[in-house]
Amino acid sequence: MKKRYIFVTLTLLLIAASDPPSGVVAQRGDVRLTAADVRDLLGRTDPAARAKVEANPAMLATFVRDRLLDQAMLAEARAKGWDQKPDVIQRANEARDVVVLQAYVASMAPNDPAFPTDADVAAAYEGNKNRFMLSRQYHLSQIVVLVPPGTPDDEARRKIADMRGQTIRPKADFAELARKNSQDRTSADKGGDLGWLREDELIPALKDLLAGLPDNGTSDPIRLADGFHILRLSGTKPAGPAALADVKPQIVQALRQARAQQTIRAYIDEMQRKEPIQLNEIDLARQIDGTR
Numbered sequence: 001m002k003k004r005y006i007f008v009t010l011t012l013l014l015i016a017a018s019d020p021p022s023g024v025v026a027q028r029g030d031v032r033l034t035a036a037d038v039r040d041l042l043g044r045t046d047p048a049a050r051a052k053v054e055a056n057p058a059m060l061a062t063f064v065r066d067r068l069l070d071q072a073m074l075a076e077a078r079a080k081g082w083d084q085k086p087d088v089i090q091r092a093n094e095a096r097d098v099v100v101l102q103a104y105v106a107s108m109a110p111n112d113p114a115f116p117t118d119a120d121v122a123a124a125y126e127g128n129k130n131r132f133m134l135s136r137q138y139h140l141s142q143i144v145v146l147v148p149p150g151t152p153d154d155e156a157r158r159k160i161a162d163m164r165g166q167t168i169r170p171k172a173d174f175a176e177l178a179r180k181n182s183q184d185r186t187s188a189d190k191g192g193d194l195g196w197l198r199e200d201e202l203i204p205a206l207k208d209l210l211a212g213l214p215d216n217g218t219s220d221p222i223r224l225a226d227g228f229h230i231l232r233l234s235g236t237k238p239a240g241p242a243a244l245a246d247v248k249p250q251i252v253q254a255l256r257q258a259r260a261q262q263t264i265r266a267y268i269d270e271m272q273r274k275e276p277i278q279l280n281e282i283d284l285a286r287q288i289d290g291t292r
Contacts, residue, residue: 026064031072033064041067108267109260116255122244124251129241135199137237138210141174141192143167144184146227153223160221160228167218167230174218174232183227196237206231 026033042050042063053059082088116124125132145160147153163181167174178192187194199207209219210233219231 026068028068028072031068031075033068033071038064038067105264106260109263111256115259116252120255121248121251124255125244125247132242132247134237134240134242136239137196137198138202139196139234139236140194140210141178141232141234142184142187142194143174143178143182143192143230144187144227146183153228156228157221160230164218164221164230167232192232199239 023034024032025035025038042053045053053063077083083092143160143163145156145163147156163177166172166177175191175193178188182188182192202210203224205222205224209222209231213219213231213233215233215235217233219229219233221228221230
């Protein structure tokens with residue numbers, strides 16, 4: 001209970017909508033992180049990763065610990081003069097230059113919220129459907145009897161055989177049987193439902209099993225690495241292109257990147273037109289390899 005209270009308190013400090021508190025939320029010796037520091041660190045984190053961290057108190061606490069340790073080690077390195085070593089200074093300057101250049105180049109082609117249009121996306125989709133092909137898909141549910149590593153599977157084999165018998169009885173409710181009996185709790189809570197799975201995501205043993213299973217059919221038990229499984233096939237989708245709605249974000253990103261590259265290429269071409277590079281390739285090669 002005490003750990004949970006600490007996690008919740010830290011989360012509240014970090015996501016409060018009012019003025020950020022100035023208090024320290026993590027400390028190791030003289031190295032401290034305030035809530036404002038952590039907000040700044042989170043703001044420079046990938047948005048998808050940030051969302052996961054902010055939604056999970058344990059992940060948030062780990063994030064803060066890791067960043068505090070980084071700061072602590074950095075403080076030690078500076079105290080020992082590592083930031084004054086010539087090779088470290090050179091590498092730091094090179095890294096800074098890379099960041100400056102990347103930021104400058106990105107400023108030449110800022111994202112345009114109006115681009116691409118829906119028509120642009122639809123045209124790109126139609127012209128590249130072969131790149132968005134999906135393999136055959138299966139809508140599966142399962143009942144699982146786990147077999148702990150290194151233990152005999154006789155009892156599990158008996159249980160799964162009994163489950164199989166119950167699933168093929170008249171008016172049997174597979175979902176209810178899965179909720180009550182499946183030992184894979186994640187899928188059991190959803191009536192055994194695994195959702196739609198692509199054929200290329202399945203292990204060979206499952207591909208072979210499903211190949212001869214009709215829609216709404218229930219498989220014989222199959223032994224996999226974690227135990228015995230019974231699968232129910234609720235439906236299939238033939239191989240074909242992914243729906244436009246499913247790949248639209250990917251297309252939007254690709255079109256924006258292509259436009260940005262064109263803009264930057266045009267800028268570079270104009271730079272060279274205004275002031276061409278003077279380069280003696282023969283003399284350069286001689287001087288670099290030491291032969292004059």
